[in-house]
Amino acid sequence: MSEDDRAGSVMARLDEPAGEHTRFAVIADPHVSTREEGTSKLFEHTLDHLEAAVADVAKRDVDAVVSPGDLTKDGEPWNYDAVDGALDSLDVPFYAVPGNHDVPKARDEHDTLSAAGFAERYGPGELPYHVEIGSLDLIGLNTAGTADRLYEDHHGRVDEPTLSWLEDTLPSTT
Secondary structure, X not given: OOHHHHHOOOOOOOOOOOOOOOOEEEOOOOOEOOOOOOOOOOHHHHHHHHHHHHHHHHOOOOOXXXXXXXXXXXXXXXXXXXXXXXXXXXXXXXXXXOOOOOOOOOOOXXXXXOHHHHHHHHOOOOOOEXXXXXXXXXXXXXXXXXXXXXXXXXXXXXOHHHHHXXXXXXXXXX
């Protein structure tokens, strides 16, 4: 029995890509929480898990790390500080977009980064964004809300200005 057979059904086999390779790691939904414990989500271990993921990434030959959001439990400043500490050891660019847990909500009793503040801290400084990582075009879109609307009703929507930006940007990608 081959190793592939032991792993389960193989859906496809792809040839090695030709030309330049771009390698990136994805760290998704760590929901870092440094002041919660005993929940079904095991918040007390979230920072340990993020630190382990970053340590694992450091052992790999990657060009960048990307995150589709939810870096924090609920956008708490102390949890952002913990995320920053965990990411400090990365020696490659880190690009993220905010998740619904990363941005202000009406019920927040703490200061939370705005989407613009998030983009400055964890991306190239703006949302949406287009960056080139080696041979890869990375597009970052904000589906967590807009500056003039609270984030309770985000529903993963992309607003009209972002759709227009995307329409203008996509033709310049490779």
